[in-house]
Each structure stands twice: as structure tokens, then as C-alpha cells.
Amino acid sequence: MKLLDERIWSLFKRHWQQTLTYWSVFFSFGLCIAFLGPTILDLRCQTQSTLQQITWVFFSQQFFLLVGSSMGGLFKKTLLSSLIALLSCTLIISFVFAIIPLCHHIVLLSIAMAIAGKAMGVIDTIANLQLVKLYQKDSPIFLQALHFFIGLGALVSPLVADPFLSEDSCVLGANWTTNSSSSDLEHLRSSMAGHGAALHNISQYPLYTDGVVVTKVSYAFWIMALINLPVPAAVLTLMYHERLLPCYNNSPRLLDGNSPSNASSRQDSGQGHGSVFVCCNTAKLWARPATFFILHALGGAILFLTDGIIGSYAGFVYTYAVSPPLLMGHKTAGCLDSIFWASITVGRLAFIYLSYRYTAPRLLSFSLVGVILVQCLLLIFYTSCVFLFIGTCVLGLCISSVFPSMLAFTEDILEYKGCATTVLVTSASTGEMVLQLLVGSVIHSEGSYAFLLCCTIASFISFCMFLLFLYVQHIHRNHHTDSSKNTEMQEKPRTGSS
Secondary structure, eight states: OHHHHHHHHHHHHHSHHHHHHHHHHHHHHHHHHHSHHHHHHHHHHHHTOOHHHHHHHHHHHHHHHHHHHHHGGGGOSSHHHHHHHHHHHHHHHHHHHHHGGGOOSHHHHHHHHHHHHHHHHHHHHHHHHHHHHHHGGGHHHHHHHHHHHHHHHHHHHHHHHGGGSOSSOSEEOTTOOTTSOHHHHHHHHHHTTTTTTTOOSOTTSOOOSSSEEOOOHHHHHHHHHHHHTHHHHHHHHHHHHTTOSGGGTTSOOTTOSSOHHHHHHTTTTTSGGGOSSGGGOHHHHHHSOHHHHHHHHHHHHHHHHHHHHHHHHHHHHHHHHHSTTTOOOHHHHHHHHHHHHHHHHHHHHHHHHHTTTSOHHHHHHHHHHHHHHHHHHHHHTTTOHHHHHHHHHHHHHHHTTHHHHHHHHHHHHTTSOSHHHHHHHHHHHHHHHHHHHHHHHHHHHHOTHHHHHHHHHHHHHHHHHHHHHHHHHHHHHHHHHHHHHHHHHHHHHHHHHO
8 A cells, every 4th residue: 555655646746737737727617617506696687687598598508518528629639739728718717707797698698608618618628638648547546636626616616706696686676675585585596506407486586687786796706717817827837847838849848758658648649549530530440349339338328327416416406405395494405505515525535545445446336326325315215304414415425436437447448548538528518417407397397306216217327337337348358358369379470480
């Protein structure tokens, strides 16, 4: 264990600046993904739009996050193109934070969030790709830390926004009365904290669109823009350190030398992990066994479901808590979403240590079984408010490590070609968006209990797919071993005859 600690520490010391930069850009990702829910009512006032209109902002961000995730692989050809993309995206996020207070129309706000969502998607793909490339078999530890920083950013963002949120109606109509109480606004704000997917039965809340806008939320966005500025500065510093800035074009890179990662990065233009077109090279695809494609599909399906569970639970746990039979108070139920994200953050911090004590298959088995058990217990004790809080904490802890562990495990099986990362990140983004819409429609038609049932069914399916993934992985490794032996046997006679 001591030798492993020393090896991991030496790897980190060798690549500390790159690693910290990728971690910081994921903090920027988390900062951007969590601010919309708490501030959405103030943004409604700022744009003087209805609640139905403002929910398009959520969709705009989520859809273009998916687009950005799928496009992120286009920038992985070289370290220079990856860092330029990260620098641009982190600057875009700060720029969007700064201009949101100037968007006084719902269309402008939706466009701004679409730009931010696309930047977030590119960050998601590139940061995962670069860490996998950098550490390869040791990447699970650093991927757990990477995803911890999403949770950290997601916790900071609402804390910054909270002092500037309106306690009463932020649009004073000509015939304004005290009907829109602060408790009603708190209820609506909590309902929309999970990407706005839980909006229904909102006509009872009379929120004006015409009148004098009184909101101070602009200060929150400007503060977040300033908080995010050190992130593009860190990326620019890394580019300077790697001698990738234009003034260093003719100079040798600082990391050129004996580092294995740099030996591989010098081959970026033609093959392996760094090539943009290696995943779509038809000549190479024809030579792949069927298990290669099945592993991509199963890995993507598992993350489609588990990230969908995260998005759905965060989006609808409040709605479930305030509905029969629990009928929690609005403020108490509003804590559930924060507790869920806090437990995910703590879980990822804990799994940084666990990921080098145990293998990825063990961690994934433990996590997925834990998710199933918690979901089943939530179904059984569906009338218990106390157990809902306990279950929310345990669910966040269990599901927190699935994405980084699955990503590292799949890339390990497929020998770190980088193709799997793009597929898995895109699948996870798709699941988070699609399952929320699906679960939301089921809740609207069947009632709040369907929320738990949908999440439980998704967790069972994901575990079954993981078992199938392990079986296909076993076949794939045996096929790869047999192919290697055949190649060696064919090469031996040639060597002997020469």
C-alpha cells in the first residue's frame, strides 16, 4: 500500500499543474450547472416572462450541454487544441455570467444559456479525456477527484446567489397585492431547483409579468463571473508552462523528455488516443470485434440510466416530498436537493481514497447494489419523512462514484483509445436530460409515487446491464488474448527464417 501511495504521489507531482487545471475547469462546470434553479424566479422577473416560458431556459442549457459533450471529442487531437478549447469555454462561462443581468428578454437569456451549456459540454468531455490520457490505469483516483469539483462548484453557486434572491414578488404590478407570499415563492423556487422539470399546477400562483422589476440577482451573477475568472487564468498558465503560446512555438516544451505521457502526446497527430478521427476510421472499425461496440453501447447505457437517476432525483425529490402522503413543509423539503448534492460531493471525496484500495468493478458493484437497496427501501418506507432524508443521503453516497469508475473501467478495457470517453460523456448527458422529461411526464399522469418507482426500475436495469457488461468484457479480453497469441505465432517463423 505504501509503494502504491508513493507511486500515485509521484505521478501527481509530475503532472500536478495539468491535473489541478482540469480539476479547476470542472469547478467552473459545477458553478454553472447549479445556479439556474435558485435564481430562475428572479430571472423570470428580469425577463418579465411567465413560468412556462422561463422553463425553456432549462431546456436550452441541457440540450446544448448534450451538443457540447458530443462535440468535445473534436478538440482532443493535440494538447494545444484541448487547452485552447478549455480556455475559450471557461472564458465563455464568465462572459455568460456577466451578461445574464443584461438579458431582459427570454430569447436572449435562452441564447446565453445555450452558449454556456455548449461550453459546459465541451469542458465535460475534454477534462475527462485529458485525465484518462494522462494517468491511464491510475486514472480512477484522479477522475473521482475531478468529479468532486463539480459538486464543490454546485455547492458554491447557490450559496453565492442566496443573499440576492427576492423574498417577495420581484415584479410589482399596478394592481399588486400580497397574494404572492414569500412561502409561495420559496415553494416555486424549490420546485424548479432540479432543472425546472417539476413544474405543474403552477397556475395558482399569481406572478406578474408587467410592472416594476425589483431584483438584486445581477450582483450574484457578477460575483460568480469574478469567482470563475481564475479558471481561464489557470488554463492560460498551463499553456505557458507547456510552451504552447504563440511566442513559444519554436521552443521545446517543458515536459518533453522521458515522460511516457509526452511520448504518447507526440504521436497525437496520427494514431491512438489523440486522433480525432480514430473513432470513426472505418478501416480500423472493420477490424474490431463485436464486443468492442457492445462495450461502448453497454457503458453508455449504464451511464444514461445512472446519470438520469441523478437528474430525476434532484429534479423531483422536492415535488415528491411536498405531495401526499408525506406533505412536508416547503422549507424542510427544499433541503432535500441540497442534501442530495452534498452527499454526492462527499461520496466522490471518499471514493478518491477507495478507488486505489479497490478495483473499479468492485466499486461499481457496490455502488449499483447500494442504489438498488436504497431505492427499494424508499419504496417500502414511502410514508416516512425521516427515511426520505436518510435515503437521500445514502443514495447520493452510493451513486456518486458510478460515472468516474465506469469511465475509467471502460477505457481500461478498451486500452485508453479515448473513443469511450466521448461516447460515455454524451450518453450521460443524454440520460440526464431525457429521463427527467420522461419521469416528469409519468409523475404528471400517475402521481408522485411514480417518481420512486421509475428511479427503482432504472437502477435495476442499470445493474443488469453492468452484469452483462462484465460478461462481454470477459469475452473481449479472451478474444484480445487469443489475437495476441496468433500474432506472435505468425511473427516467430518470419524471425527464424530471417
